[in-house]
Amino acid sequence: MSFITKLIRAGVIAIFTLTASFSAFAANFSGKTIEWVIPFKEGGGSDKWARFYAPLLAEALPGKPTVVVKNMPGAGSTKGANWFASRAKADGMTIFGSSGSTQFPFLLGDRRVKYDYADWNVVLASATGGVAYLPADLAKRWNSNPQDVIDNVNFIYGSQGATRLDLVPLLAWEMLGMKVEPVFGIKGRGDGRLMFERGEANIDYQTSSAFLSKVTPLVEEGKAVPIMTWGALDDNGNIVRDPTFPDVPSFKEVYIKVMGKEPSGPAWDAWKAFFVAGFPAQKMVFLPKGASQDMIDTYSNAFKAVTERPDFAQISKARLGVYPQATGNQAKAKMVQGTVVEDSATNWIKNWLKDRYGVKL
Amino acid sequence: MDIFSVALPALNEAFALILTPQAIGYLVGGVLLGLSVGVFPGLGGIAGLSLVLPFIYGMDPIAGLSLMVGLVAVIPTSDTFASVLLGIPGSSASQATVLDGFPLSKNGQAARALAAAFVSSLFGGLLGALILTFFILIARPLVLAFGIPELLLLTILGFSMVGVLAGRSLLKGLIAVGLGMTVGAIGEAPAQGSSRLDFGSWYLQDGFSLVVVGLGIFAIPEIISLLRQNRAISKDAKLGAGWLDGLKDWWANKWLSFRCAVIGVLVGVIPGLGGSVVDWIAYGHSVQTTKDRSKFGKGEIRGIIGPESSNNAKEGGGLVPTLLFGIPGSGSMAVFIGGMILIGYEAGPQMIRNDLPVTYTVVWSLALANVVGAGLCIFLSPAIARLTTIRFPLLVPFLFMVIAFAAFQSKQTLWDVAALVLIGLLGIFMKRFDWSRPAFLIGFVLADQAEVYTYQAAQIASVKQRTGGWEAVTSYLFSTVGMVLIAVIIISIWLGARQSDALHKDEPLDVSGSKKAPVIFTLVVSGILLTAFIDAMLVDVYIDKVFPAAVSGLAFLGSVALLVQMRRFPESNPMFMDHEYHGEDAKAPAGLWRSLAWFISLLVLTGFFGFVIALAIFFVVFLRMRESLPWKNIIVMTVAGLGFLIFLAGVLNRDFPPGLLQHYFELPWPLSGR
Incomplete structure (x- = not known):
């Protein structure tokens, strides 16, 4: 037997024993296929988010399994969530990606919801933000005197529906006293941006990543100017300036400037609760009910490893913005903030939806 | 000219990127993959792209782009096989092709029809790329000129094609459109999400999918009818005209092909319409510009050349909203954008400014993939056309398998198959009593757009009225583009009205x-x-x-x-x-009911045992009891059919409809289900 053959054989044996002893301690996914269920269609925000993470997660999990994104759209994402709640096995081979659009029906007590976030085990919470912007001429007036714009401008806004994420901007603008007419029935925020570009809408908002890639060129051309963000949460749960857009005031700051006082009262509490569910805790990854602590730790550590990659800031900036990607206990805290809401806030929102838009929930 | 000075250097660079052995290799790989996935109705580009996406990350950008473009480009080409040979519309791109393609197959001219279709696809794809090369630089203002009123007018233009598709009785045609729109309105309302006509069923909340409706309305009636007649698709089980005739047909109609390709690019360019109307507009245009219209619907070659020229050109046109605005025109384009991000390109306005060579690489890879794909299809079509000479009942288990699996892709529940049976019944009776099925389908496809654009235009107009008076309303609703569209609609309706009688005068x-x-x-x-x-x-x-x-x-x-x-x-x-x-x-x-009962039995068996076991039982029982084949043949056919399906589903990571058995017992894949 030649030396090289011996060496190879020794190496193979060493690797074998190493991996065998390793898998005795933690889950090993070598050769397995993990399904990441996304309750939305291909190409949507959640789909893109999952497809961004999937290869990175695969690399970080022990045994480097294949991670495939499985789209299970339907019934406003409640179908996929219900499936995950009732059918997914807690063997670590199926994980679920939730989004604000899955959290809102849960918070609003939609009759289709048969899942409970308290049952699941969160392993990643991705935050995002949102930016509202105006055409240049209106933005100029807004910057010199917002009250003039609030009193004298009729806004048109392309909206996906008042019970969706659009609830957050619609309520914010109403609290400022702006006259915004939502034009319902658009299919995605991209359509809203197109209406803005065509001049049919004169106010719009985009989530951070879409703003960075699609609206920034318009800002550079002088066709759009950001006027407010929804803000971000600091570690104590306070709303602060969005770190991705340090030069743009948050809605809270705008409110203080226009109204001359800190926002408070039931409308503000309700807005804040739904803002948290829709943005700072927008996208989360869950293991099913009954997953072992080992498995939860394996996934938490894998996501932690992904977010701590030296190149993570660079590769994630364009796709996720500069936002915390929380794992472990931080993710848990985010999950609670985003899915546990006072009944009074929920009821206020339900009444508002009914009075303002005739939507009964 | 300015455009040229910008375009030509970038084009040069793009061709240098495309014409390397590596890029071409990946492109051809993508084409082969796309063809294999695309032949299967209902799977289409999304399934194919999802298959390669895990490998795209970390790939060389140009290789990754070539692979994805090659795959996407040939889907509307390869689904032509199913629509022409079997009458199964594989995607929205091939629904109009069924109307004349399938009758041609029945007349034994499958090879001719396929060749004409593929050469039209090829030409449309090439012309589309050529137009796009220069158009993409100036497309932005034009795309932005299409506001909601203009989109509504384009939708109405789509409806105006009903004039030539309504059949003998215009009233019945109009009711069919209304019925189609009513079915299209089932489910969550697009504006505020009220439930409509869903009777509390979660399945209906999302409405019926286009695949299920297309298969039910076109494929089921044809399959059942042929099963009843117990013969081959081709009437005398022979292949008459060959593929050379198809090429000659295309050459004789090259200007029609040219016009329809232009229509395809233009409609594809406008975001918000999707590809769903373009083939109907092209088909309508083909009818309107033909002198002798008596053969449409019975095997008129122009009825294939028109839509097929437009649908590949549309894919090219669809790159404009996708790349310029980051708004995907279709599901597969949406996944394509996701794949581009994986290799470091973000679709959006900056794409044209900063990455023009890459943009051109996409455009011309698409063209090249069309050439390779369509060329390959022409080459294969004489062999594949032989399918039409096989005694049809022998194909039936395979076809039932394919359409049930295709329908199941829409919501991945057994109800998809049940919905297919229900819509299929409607299709069967519409065919029997001469109600226009294309009119129904146009109504279904356009329902959502018609609804949304109507109230959006009305709402915006009412705000304009409050702020700018009626003057603002008229200038909003009747822009220059809008007036042109109105003129086109009037001409289209007039042409349609003038001809609808001529269309049917020879019918018994x-x-x-x-x-x-x-x-x-x-x-x-x-x-x-x-x-x-x-x-x-x-x-x-x-x-x-x-x-x-x-x-x-x-x-x-x-x-x-x-x-x-x-x-x-x-x-x-x-x-x-x-x-x-x-x-x-x-x-x-x-009889009708006995033949339909076979399909329903597959549904019922699946309800009990899950799809794979049900299929195995169905294959054996059908081939033995109805066709009395020897056991050896039965086993070979069953194993081949099931093996192919399981292989395909395994590769594409798809599941099968589960039944009661799966509800109570854990079974290993492929016997398991969702």
Whole structure:
């Protein structure tokens, strides 16, 4: 037997024993296929988010399994969530990606919801933000005197529906006293941006990543100017300036400037609760009910490893913005903030939806 | 010219990127993969792209792009096989192709039809790329000129094609459109999400998918009809005209092909319409510009050349909203954008400015993939066309397998297959009583756009009226682009009205001599429409109520008018057409219900045992009891069919419909299900 053959054989044996002893301690996914269920269609925000993470997660999990994104759209994402709640096995081979659009029906007590976030085990919470912007001429007036714009401008806004994420901007603008007419029935925020570009809408908002890639060129051309963000949460749960857009005031700051006082009262509490569910805790990854602590730790550590990659800031900036990607206990805290809401806030929102838009929930 | 000085250097660079052995290798790989996935109805580009996406990350950008583009480009090419040979529309891109493609196959001219279709695809793809190369630089303002009123007008233009597709009775055609729109309005309303006509069922909340409706309306009636007749698809089980004739046909109609390709690019460029109307507009245009229209629907080659020239050109045009605005024109384009991000390109306005060579690489890879894909298809078509000479019942287990699996892709539940049976029944009776199925489908496809654009335009106009008075409203609703579109619509309707009689003058009158059956079907249709109207009136939110109430209400009034006419006119009137009494179905040896029962039995078996076990039972029972094949052949066919399906599903990571068995017992894949 030649030396090289011996060496190879020794190496193979060493690797074998190493991996065998390793898998005795933690889950090993070598050769397995993990399904990441996304309750939305291909190409949507959640789909893109999952497809961004999937290869990175695969690399970080022990045994480097294949991670495939499985789209299970339907019934406003409640179908996929219900499936995950009732059918997914807690063997670590199926994980679920939730989004604000899955959290809102849960918070609003939609009759289709048969899942409970308290049952699941969160392993990643991705935050995002949102930016509202105006055409240049209106933005100029807004910057010199917002009250003039609030009193004298009729806004048109392309909206996906008042019970969706659009609830957050619609309520914010109403609290400022702006006259915004939502034009319902658009299919995605991209359509809203197109209406803005065509001049049919004169106010719009985009989530951070879409703003960075699609609206920034318009800002550079002088066709759009950001006027407010929804803000971000600091570690104590306070709303602060969005770190991705340090030069743009948050809605809270705008409110203080226009109204001359800190926002408070039931409308503000309700807005804040739904803002948290829709943005700072927008996208989360869950293991099913009954997953072992080992498995939860394996996934938490894998996501932690992904977010701590030296190149993570660079590769994630364009796709996720500069936002915390929380794992472990931080993710848990985010999950609670985003899915546990006072009944009074929920009821206020339900009444508002009914009075303002005739939507009964 | 300025455009040239920008375009040419970038083009040069793009070709240097494309024409490397590595890029071409990946492109051809993508094409082969796309062809294999695309032949399977209902799977299409999304499934294929999802298959390669895990490998795209970390790939060389140009190699990754070539692979994805090659795959996407040939989907509308390869689904032509199923639509021409088997009458199964694989995707929205091939629905109009079925109308004349399948009759040609029945006449034994499958190879000719396929060749004409593929060469049209090839030409459309190339011309599309050429137009796009220069157009993409100036497209932005043009795309932005299409506001909501203009999109609404384009939708109406789509509806105007019903004029030539309505069949003998315009009234029946209009009711069919209304019925299609009513079915299209089922589910969550687009504006405020009220539930409409879903009877509390979660399945109906999302409405029926286009794949299920397309298969039900076109494929089921044809498959059942052929099963009843017990013969090969090609009437005398021979292949008449060959592929060379197809090429000659295309050359004789090259200007039609040219015009339809231009239509394809233009409609594809406009975001918000999707590709769903373009082939109908192209088909309508083909009918309107043909002198002798009597052969349409019975095997007119122009009815293939038109839509096929437009649908590949449309893929090119669709790159404009996708790359310029980051708004995908279709599901596969959406996944494509996701794949581009994986290799470091973000679609959006900056794409043209900063990455023009890459943009051109995409455009011309698309063209090259079209050439390779269509060329390969032409080469394969004489062999594949032989499918039409096999005795049809032997194909039936495979076809049932394929369409049930295709339908299942839409929501991945057994209800998809049940919905297919239900819509299939509607299709069967619409065919039997001469109600226009294309009109129904156009109504279904355009329902959502018609609803959304109508109230959006109205809402914006009302705000404009408040702020700028009526002047602002008229200038918003009747822009220059809008006026041009209105003119086009008027011409289209006029051409359609002038010709609708000529279209049917040679058709035999299959009147039964009895009013009973046609009247009963009309009553059923009226019942559905009335139910829809009542349901719509019960919706709380005003904007979610108006559209379904108006459409179903008007269509109901139409059906009442038809019933009144049916009372007044004699049995010999064309409105009493019933193909069960004359024509090929009348002479069929097997009955309708018995043949349909086979498909329903597959559904029921699946409900108990899950899809794979049900299929195995179905293959064996069908081939033994109905076809009395020797056991050896039965086993070979069953293993081949199931093996292929399981392989495909395994590679594409798809599941099968589960049954009661799977509900109670954990089974390993592929016996398991969701």
